[in-house]
Amino acid sequence: MSFSKFGKIGYVSETKVADFVKHLEKGKIMATRCRKCGQLYFPPRADCPNDLSTDMTWEELSGRCRLLTYTTAHFAPTGFQKDLPYTLALARCEEGVNVYARLNKDINKNETRIGVDLKLTSLRLPDGRITYEFKKA
Amino acid sequence: MKVTIVGVGQTPFNRNCGVSIRELCFEAFKDALEDLNLTPKEIDASIICSAPEYDRQRSPAGLIAEYLGLNPQPTFLAESICSSSSTGVKVAYSFIKSGLHDIVAVIGFQKMSEISSAEVQERMGRGADIQWESPFGPMMPAGYAMCARAHMQKYGTTEEQLAKVKVKSGKYSLLNPKAMYRRAVTLEECLKARVIASPLKMFDCCANADGASCMILASEEKARKITDTPVSVVGIGAASDTQSTTGRANLTGLNCAIEAGKQAYKMAHITPKDVDVAEVHDCFSIAEIMAYENLGFCKPGKGGKLIEESQTYIGGRIPVNIDGGLLSKGHPIGATGGSQIRTIVLQLQGRAGKTQVDGAEVGLVHNIGGVGLYGNVTILKR
Ligand SMILES: [Zn+2]
Numbered sequence: 001m002s003f004s005k006f007g008k009i010g011y012v013s014e015t016k017v018a019d020f021v022k023h024l025e026k027g028k029i030m031a032t033r034c035r036k037c038g039q040l041y042f043p044p045r046a047d048c049p050n051d052l053s054t055d056m057t058w059e060e061l062s063g064r065c066r067l068l069t070y071t072t073a074h075f076a077p078t079g080f081q082k083d084l085p086y087t088l089a090l091a092r093c094e095e096g097v098n099v100y101a102r103l104n105k106d107i108n109k110n111e112t113r114i115g116v117d118l119k120l121t122s123l124r125l126p127d128g129r130i131t132y133e134f135k136k137a
Numbered sequence: 138m139k140v141t142i143v144g145v146g147q148t149p150f151n152r153n154c155g156v157s158i159r160e161l162c163f164e165a166f167k168d169a170l171e172d173l174n175l176t177p178k179e180i181d182a183s184i185i186c187s188a189p190e191y192d193r194q195r196s197p198a199g200l201i202a203e204y205l206g207l208n209p210q211p212t213f214l215a216e217s218i219c220s221s222s223s224t225g226v227k228v229a230y231s232f233i234k235s236g237l238h239d240i241v242a243v244i245g246f247q248k249m250s251e252i253s254s255a256e257v258q259e260r261m262g263r264g265a266d267i268q269w270e271s272p273f274g275p276m277m278p279a280g281y282a283m284c285a286r287a288h289m290q291k292y293g294t295t296e297e298q299l300a301k302v303k304v305k306s307g308k309y310s311l312l313n314p315k316a317m318y319r320r321a322v323t324l325e326e327c328l329k330a331r332v333i334a335s336p337l338k339m340f341d342c343c344a345n346a347d348g349a350s351c352m353i354l355a356s357e358e359k360a361r362k363i364t365d366t367p368v369s370v371v372g373i374g375a376a377s378d379t380q381s382t383t384g385r386a387n388l389t390g391l392n393c394a395i396e397a398g399k400q401a402y403k404m405a406h407i408t409p410k411d412v413d414v415a416e417v418h419d420c421f422s423i424a425e426i427m428a429y430e431n432l433g434f435c436k437p438g439k440g441g442k443l444i445e446e447s448q449t450y451i452g453g454r455i456p457v458n459i460d461g462g463l464l465s466k467g468h469p470i471g472a473t474g475g476s477q478i479r480t481i482v483l484q485l486q487g488r489a490g491k492t493q494v495d496g497a498e499v500g501l502v503h504n505i506g507g508v509g510l511y512g513n514v515t516i517l518k519r
Binding site: 079100 | 256276382383388
């Protein structure tokens with residue numbers, strides 16, 4: 001399956017980790033782990049730079065994470081303007097990897113602060129595309 | 138054998154330059170060659186610096202070299218987005234140091250008005266990791282805004298301190314005839330301005346511009362015949378960080394700048410205290426505050442306090458961006474590093490006019506590509 005369904009706008013259609021989208025369709029957010037050195041990767045990678053191994057295995061993230069930093073954007077790249085304003089966030093998962101995604105609009109401004117617990121979940125967009133976002137824990 | 142900068146030039150930076158890229162580069166080239174005992178034919182090679190995604194012309198190095206009379210000498214394009222011309226200087230240095238060439242021209246340019254602002258916005262979005270981050274709609278201000286938010290949380294840096302970077306920039310912009318915005322701004326204006334990407338507001342952000350810059354580098358021996366006031370390149374540092382936000386180990390500083398700074402200080406055999414005047418990459422107000430810390434002008438977390446105490450004004454501990462910086466000059470991507478180096482060269486030659494720092498002997502240039510993606514630090518000495 002192609003990767004091109006991923007995200008509000010997709011820029012990459014072919015990748016060795018295209019199965020990520022297949023898992024995402026089932027509500028699972030997957031990382032990859034190198035079988036050789038044991039390193040966990042998110043975003044998932046097909047290739048490990050530590051040992052040049054391509055022997056990777058999929059591993060589901062729990063979705064439990066903590067907000068590291070964020071910004072509410074009032075200007076957007078071409079194609080994203082209709083979503084404005086939206087909050088971009090970086091969070092640390094309990095597995096130790098970082099995730100970059102938007103915050104769900106239900107989280108209000110007062111609740112948005114560095115250190116707050118979040119839940120990473122898959123999100124079906126109205127046009128049938130698929131992505132993930134942070135929700136209230 | 139020392140490598141020197143013998144000439145520097147720059148066009149005014151502005152919104153719609155009204156000329157073609159070749160003509161823009163010619164203007165900066167001519168400005169650099171003024172008062173030098175040097176003709177284009179004596180230049181051994183040229184390095185053209187731009188971020189080609191903003192150019193209409195494919196492979197612009199060929200066109201620029203032709204228009205400047207630099208054929209048949211070798212030419213090529215150097216790119217590290219906003220730090221392209223610092224990268225060009227690094228390569229020119231290596232050419233001269235190796236003996237491959239004696240005199241090299243580094244010409245940086247960008248004509249941001251050449252493509253529509255929708256096209257610019259589209260390209261900005263693709264500056265992030267296009268597979269995993271661009272699909273969420275990030276852009277440059279959002280990246281630095283995330284650093285600002287983290288810096289405020291960790292160190293208590295305030296929006297007022299961020300605004301004070303722009304207040305300084307505005308003050309010095311009045312003394313730079315080549316700056317795009319030549320206007321003093323008040324703290325209140327900065328704080329009331331519309332939000333671009335929270336906590337960054339309009340005056341925390343630089344604007345795209347059209348412009349070109351040029352530096353002529355030469356071996357010490359050749360330099361003697363070209364000018365009486367060569368400036369030596371004594372330290373060069375360059376480093377990279379992850380393109381992805383998820384890969385960053387440091388959210389309150391730029392590791393590529395810290396690393397590039399360390400390399401440059403080591404090569405120049407100096408410490409941050411020895412720097413008399415500096416140009417740092419203030420594409421956003423927070424970027425200047427992080428630069429103070431990353432370059433060792435103050436301790437990590439004390440950047441906000443440094444600007445609050447006016448220590449980076451002329452007369453302070455370390456004058457920074459006293460040409461107005463990117464925040465007032467504007468940011469013609471490929472030309473920006475060359476403009477920063479020009480400012481420092483003029484300072485070290487004693488030609489900086491009303492912004493001259495008395496007795497300036499050592500100057501530093503910090504030029505960053507992307508959101509802390511490419512770090513470049515250059516140290517110059519009189
Ligand atoms: Zn491995």
